[in-house]
Amino acid sequence: MKPKAERRCHLLLAVSLVLLTVGIGYDLVFGTKLADFMVIIAGLLFGWIAFLYCLGSTELWRE
Numbered sequence: 001m002k003p004k005a006e007r008r009c010h011l012l013l014a015v016s017l018v019l020l021t022v023g024i025g026y027d028l029v030f031g032t033k034l035a036d037f038m039v040i041i042a043g044l045l046f047g048w049i050a051f052l053y054c055l056g057s058t059e060l061w062r063e
Helices: 003-030 034-057
Strands: none
Touching: 003 034
16 A cells, blocks of 8 residues: 555544544433434544545555
């Protein structure tokens, strides 16, 4: 994987984990609200984007 793509991959995964941690943690402590739900959905969306981007950027596909 190219260094620039690897940095983007790590950044997307980090954003996803932070959003999920904050959203789920806040939800467990204070209860469910629409904003918490949207943060969790955003975390899942970033997670899927990161997964697909990282998978597409690997050297597996270039032979």
